[in-house]
Amino acid sequence: xxxxxxxxxxxxxxxxxxxxxxxxxxxxxxxxxxxxxxxxxxxxxxxxxxxxxxxxxxxxxxxxxxxxxxxxxxxxxxxxxxxxxxxxxxxxxxxxxxxxxxxxxxxxxxxxxxxxxxxxxxxxxxxxxxxxxxxxxxxxxxxxxxxxxxxxxxxxxxx
Numbered sequence: 001x002x003x004x005x006x007x008x009x010x011x012x013x014x015x016x017x018x019x020x021x022x023x024x025x026x027x028x029x030x031x032x033x034x035x036x037x038x039x040x041x042x043x044x045x046x047x048x049x050x051x052x053x054x055x056x057x058x059x060x061x062x063x064x065x066x067x068x069x070x071x072x073x074x075x076x077x078x079x080x081x082x083x084x085x086x087x088x089x090x091x092x093x094x095x096x097x098x099x100x101x102x103x104x105x106x107x108x109x110x111x112x113x114x115x116x117x118x119x120x121x122x123x124x125x126x127x128x129x130x131x132x133x134x135x136x137x138x139x140x141x142x143x144x145x146x147x148x149x150x151x152x153x154x155x156x157x158x159x
Contacts, residue, residue, distance in 0.1 A: 019145065114142070
């Protein structure tokens, strides 16, 4: 299964949850499987869609290697989403632009990571995203996303 095209949105009657993915996550399954596992981004998207459907939620699932594109999607979420899940990948540790865009949201934000960033290199121990998020879920692989969807569903009263 291929990830949904970046411009696809659920029906107008839905209030989607945006699931945004940062750089190199398009290479999941190939990139350091001993660190990130064998699940592909398409596997994660499929699991998210299935789990969200159980709450009656739709998702907008996107990935970009470009910081500015992620910022634009976060800004889009301000007007068209009920919540946002973000795996900023390497940008989590470096991007003030993503941090500032997230600060402008008045919807719940959950930061996710596939790995436990606190068991990895010291530079990964600090995230510029965490301070803008309602919560952070890391270390559970694909299930980090599933747990984040459950959290958002609870926050917005859909569970």
